[in-house]
Amino acid sequence: MTSLTTVDAAPVDAAIGQEWWRTAVIYQIYPRSFSDANGDGMGDLAGISERLGALQELGVDAIWLSPFYTSPQRDAGYDVADYCGVDPLFGSLADFDRMLASAHDRGIRVIVDLVPNHTSSDHAWFQAALADGPGSEARGHYMFRDGKGPNGDTPPNNWMSVFGGPAWTRITDPDGTPGQWYLHLFDSSQPDLDWTSEWVRQQFRDILRFWLDRGVDGFRVDVAHGMIKAEGLPDYTPPEGAGSMGGGATPLEPDIAASTPASPPFWAQDGVHEIYRDWRRLLNTYPGDRILVAEAWVDPLAKVALWVRPDEMHQAFNFAYLETPWEADELRTVIDRSIDTFAAVGAPSTWVLSNHDVVRHATRLALTGDNLQGAGVGPKSVGLPDPAVGLRRARAASALMLALPGSSYIYQGEELGLPEAIDLPDDAREDPTWFRTKGERYGRDGCRVPIPWSADAPSFGFGPTDASWLPQPESWGRFAREAEEGDPDSTLELYKRALLLRRESGLGSGHLIWRHGFAHDVVAFRNGDVTVVANVGTASVPMPSGEVLLASAPVSGQLEPDTTVWLRS
Incomplete structure (x- = not known):
């Protein structure tokens, strides 16, 4: 057995760690692709209501819904025509209220998307x-x-x-x-609002109140690094290799002011912070820890932390972690930096591996070619992965992530091991990126395909008919929830077990102690009484001693490559 030594990392202050959002597992629902109750091929609010029991069984604390507002749907609902109305595609306000009440009855909080940088041109x-x-x-x-x-x-x-x-x-x-x-920083049908206008600011205060009064538990703020533009609107040419949302620095760039990349004149301007201070004051007038979550694609992590200072937002997505390659040194560094950087402003770190804007991690972690955020993958992409390697790494990465202290986000379908849908027909694609780049970039449709529930049902149980707004791969029957349920080797049961152990062992509110004495390609730490060991290398290593609580792949005397275990000794 491998001998262990430990190094203690700075714990998050337990005295400020009581709020639910500090340790929550939050499940992202992309409404059009989650569950279709009426058979029109589009997921809806009634479908979400029907499936809440499955999410309760999974063990999540909250759900986050991507936009369901009135919209011409030129960008899948992120082009909002009425912020206080439900698009008929998804149902009605009454359907939303029923879904919200049902979720709360099950102990599941509900966060909704808010899109303040731009509206639909139909607004x-x-x-x-x-x-x-x-x-x-x-x-x-x-x-x-x-x-x-x-x-x-x-x-x-x-x-x-x-x-x-x-x-x-x-x-x-x-x-x-x-x-x-x-x-329009996005599609031409999405004109940017001018946030120097007090009238605009007041409209959004009213929108926040509308949904808070209905009982929502918070807002995920789309493009939270946008809204304010540099005075004079100066020309700007992005650096080569920048992602679609303006990134480009690596997650390992030192978090010191001297190395902070200059923000583009349309991202991360100082004026955005006063908007969120204003919103935080408004949310604080409501009971029950209502929260703001930032989608802020900025580098480095020290800059992201500005969004979650005590008087601003509560959480920010940790895209540095999402974009970290499957390499031990880089994982250790980004985990350390994330915990320390967010703790320095009194916030929890968040952890996320997939969402509706990036290639699913069951595919992304095995890509062998470059893949910029937002570009997607398709049949002609360079460096397409071995699906078996991708799934094995995804399971190991998820088991690693769910053991970390803080709050974790799960994107619908990842608990089934869903890969990216790579072979979508060109004529089925809907992402504006595909059209505006004339097919040079595939865009995000591949991570948005409706998820499977039943292997033998029409549309794999997504709805009562064969209709599906994006075509589902024929091979997806093996990923259906019903097919995986009760199978101890399935990804679904791995997630259920991980979330149960996470809650029972208090991992979300724990603190991380690195463990050494392993091969260089092994990431190992202790959180509470659970030891987590992830072999991200290419060679097997000896198993440490202890009771195996969770394993992302079969284990015996050796810990195989791309495998994570949780142990109690």
Whole structure:
């Protein structure tokens, strides 16, 4: 057996660790792909209600719903036309209220998405801005600017859209002549709001109150590093290799001011923090620890921590961890840095491996080619993975993540071991990235395919008919929840066991003590009375002694590559 030595990492202050969100396991539901109650091929709120029992059995503390608001659905609901209405695709406000009450009855909290950087071009606010013309109050709610050049034919600056192509579109005035340009950091159907407008700020206070009054437990804030743009809107050319959301620094970059990359003029401007202080004050007037969660794609981690200072948001997604390769040194470093950096501002670290914007980790961890965030993978991508290697690594990575102190996020389907749907037909794709890059980037459809529930049912049990808004791979029957339920070797049962042990052992509120004495490619730590050992290398290593509580793959006298175990000695 391997001998062990320990090094104690700084614990999170237990005195401030009582709030539910500090240790929660939060399950992301992508509503259009979770469960379809009416058979139209689109997931809906009634479908979510029907499946809450399965999430209770899984053992999650909360669910986060991606947008279900009124929308023309040009970007899968992230183009909102009414922030206080439910799109008929998903049901009604009454369906939402029933789902919320049912979740609360089961002890599951509900977090909803909020999209404040931009609206749909169909939103009444934008339609008023178009109608009222330059200099009007309504036009001042968005980022309209005159073009450059004698006739204003050149965009106001050189900014590019996250989805590809220019970030500016010129309108045509009612008399048929070319008019001003408006900014859209995403699709042209998603005009950016002007957050220097007090009117805009007041509308969102009212939107927050609308949902808080209905009883939601918090908000995941889309593009939480956006909203404020640098004064003068200066030109900006991103560095080569930057991801679609403006990243580019590695997770291991030293977290000191001298090495902090300069933010693009449209991301991570200081003014965003006053918006979140204002929102935090509003949330604090409601009972029950309502929370704000930041989607902030910024580098390095020390900069992300600015979003979760005590008077701002409660959590921020740890994208540095998500983007860390399956390598021991880098995993140890990002875990250490995450715990220390967030603890320094009194916040828990979050841990996440997959979501609706990135390649599922059962595929991503085995890719052998470059894959920028947002680019997706498809049949012509370089370095496609061995699916068996991908699943084995995904199980090991999930077992490692769920043992870490703090709060963990699970993306629907990862508990089944779902891989990315790589072979989607070109004519089935819907992501704006695919169209705006003319097929150069596949985009995010592959991680958004409706999930399977029953191997032998129409649409694998996603709904009562064969309809499915994105085609499901024929091989997905083996990943169906019913097929995995009760199978001790399945990924579903691995997750159930991990979440149960996590709660029973208090791992979310624990602290990490590194354990040494292993091969270089082994990541090992103790959290409470649980020792976690992950072999991320290519050679087997001796098993340490102790009772095996959880194993991501079969273990005996050796711990095989791409395997994580939890032990109690």
